[in-house]
Amino acid sequence: MKTIAVIASCDTKYKEVAYIRECLKKAEVKALVVDMAIGFGRSYEADISREEVVQSVGFKWDEVKDRTKGELMILITDAVKATVLGLYKEQKIDGVLSVGGVQNTTVATSAMKLLPIGFPKVMATTIACGQKPFGPVVGDKDIVVIPSISDFTGLNSITRTVIANACACACGLVQYAGRPLQKGDKPVVGITLMGVTNTGVCAAVEELERIGIEAIGFHSTGVGGAIMEQLAQGGILDGILDLTTHEITSEYFGGGFSYGTAQRLIKPIEQGVPMVVSTGGLDFIDFAKSEFPPRMEERVYNMHNATLAHIKILPDEAAEIGKLFAQRLNRASEGVKLIIPTNGMRKNTKPGENLYYKEVDDVLIKTITENVNENVHVEIIEGNLNEEDWGVRAAHAMVDELKRRGRLDQSYVY
Incomplete structure (x- = not known):
């Protein structure tokens, strides 16, 4: 009984x-x-x-x-x-x-x-x-x-x-039901996404699964990133493909729809979990109309739904967030791979689209790359993070990192 x-x-x-x-x-x-x-x-x-x-x-x-x-x-x-x-x-x-x-x-x-x-x-x-x-x-x-x-x-x-x-x-x-979560026979990778990075991330998921790696998605809206990191620390995940680090920006602002996770990146990086990290959603915040942040007259934004707006950050904020992001990556004693898109960090950020703000993207990338140390291996990948081709290349970067760290044998090829 x-x-x-x-x-x-x-x-x-x-x-x-x-x-x-x-x-x-x-x-x-x-x-x-x-x-x-x-x-x-x-x-x-x-x-x-x-x-x-x-x-x-x-x-x-x-x-x-x-x-x-x-x-x-x-x-x-x-x-x-x-x-x-x-x-x-x-x-x-x-x-x-x-x-x-x-x-x-x-x-x-x-x-x-x-x-x-x-x-x-x-x-x-x-x-x-x-x-x-x-x-x-x-x-x-x-x-x-x-x-x-x-x-x-x-x-x-x-x-x-x-x-x-x-x-x-x-x-x-x-x-x-009632079976506690157990790791299967396949290598397992955690991957972060939101609706605005869904196309690119889902392409990465499909590519990892084609190669023979199980991919588990976590929604980066306040708790998903923390759960993923905990599972990695507990050995359920073999690696992290952290493509959507938006929660760090929410943490910096101290509010918004995606606020709630503190100290993102730090624990798995310090523990030495194999990681490939990118800047998905690092360039915006999500606030309800009733809670808009200061300086809205300087900002570009679009309404995500009837009450919630996606708001591009400003260049000076991008510099501060870039430094914070780099400082956390620099804790990686065993190395971490950083992949950076050249044409936008989410949906609606290409030239001519309503959240395009090249100066913000340039400041983020420049600040991050100038402040990371030698343990952060930077790779520039052409295109927008929310594109299928970009996601496939991100998946390949994860495979390479798992192999480099001895968590994947050479039989896994792409």
Whole structure:
């Protein structure tokens, strides 16, 4: 029988926990309830009590129960993380499920984020609503988030429905899927793209796959680049073809649709992951009309949709971003290849098109090439990054880099 760890505050949510047990039992799945309660009231329904949970990080409940709520939240979060990770490593659970508000969501998803992609994780939460950000809930993992619609104040027609659906979701995952992500037999390359670099990048993907290399795309709009880098550091990816480094520009501006990833490039470069990097999307930012940056009267832009604009950066900004980009590439002790297009870094940037601004492109390229060190191997590739021919040549550069770094044998030819 499959087992799902149920993370819950068993002092205030014991009715919901009892109903979760009932739903899982009907699906012939065992519930293993992990208590995360920090209140003074009695807990019910737990299989792993809060006393056992806090003991996992070296504390006794009676010794810590009088701490402030903030202190207890930090402690219980660490303790639940340790408990759930231990259950996973000991192969005692097949999935994780939780329902609750801010406190429960914070603790439960902190534990879920430690588990691998592919391992079932379901969170029914009150905070999946309105303008609340999605990132803090899921991080860089595949947590299924279900809006609770109403608050969890016991059992009623809405909470029963939402909880039953969350249980069904978790049961379906553990019974019919639920395999943690594993690397296949083929070499695997991560590759970044956006809609405005899609043509060139997809050509690179097709060429890599023709050669016999699996290519996995990551959307460079605030989290994709970070997830790709994490997978590379964990050994799932053999190399990175980072054609769309737009998130670095968003990081420099501190906002926009693609803002969210910090310190792009640094970790995989320092770790020595084989990398081919380019400047896709480095030349623009994406802001809603209500959040336009200063100096709009100097800028050229187009509306990507009814609310979001793609805005070309200015020459002085290009110089600063180019320096930042070069500084990060310079951390590559084992070398990194930089490929630069000559006729635009994304769609709509060729002569005569509405985001063409040659001075910006020239400043970016000049600043980058003048500031990189000898560990950055620069190659100029004629054309626009968003062209099929350019993407094919980028794929070949990745193959060459993998061979140079000993990650690909000579049987892979193009």
